Amino acid sequence: MALEGKDVKAIYEALSQGDVRSAADEFRPLYDRTDGQDGYVSLEVNPHLAHDTAGTVEEARRLWTALDRPNVLIKVPATADGLPAIRQLISEGISVNVTLLFGCRVIDRWRRHTLPASKRGRPTAGP
Numbered sequence: 001m002a003l004e005g006k007d008v009k010a011i012y013e014a015l016s017q018g019d020v021r022s023a024a025d026e027f028r029p030l031y032d033r034t035d036g037q038d039g040y041v042s043l044e045v046n047p048h049l050a051h052d053t054a055g056t057v058e059e060a061r062r063l064w065t066a067l068d069r070p071n072v073l074i075k076v077p078a079t080a081d082g083l084p085a086i087r088q089l090i091s092e093g094i095s096v097n098v099t100l101l102f103g104c105r106v107i108d109r110w111r112r113h114t115l116p117a118s119k120r121g122r123p124t125a126g127p
Helices: 008-033 053-067 082-091 104-120
Strands: 041-044 072-077 096-099
Touching: 008 041, 008 053, 053 072, 053 082, 072 082, 082 096
Parallel strands: 041 072, 072 096
Antiparallel strands: none
């Protein structure tokens, strides 16, 4: 890919998305057999977006569309700016794996932001 003139970001995205799609396909029978209770694979939004709500939402939507698998979770950090993004994404039916849940205060903030959204969107499962 480098010889084709692709930059580092394009190479990373091609490789990581291909790996996640392949892994999701491998785990799909488990996902189907457990009715969506197991068999998930996840890919994170760019960590540089951890303090950018709009950027996180945009990136997560792009990844969700590109990966196009029901057993994929998009990892989003539970930062102050990540929480509104998580709420928005869940309300859109995008499955989210919430990361960086360290400490009771962060978990309480996550509950306040996420649980109302999960009632509007489809329930999400995952590790």
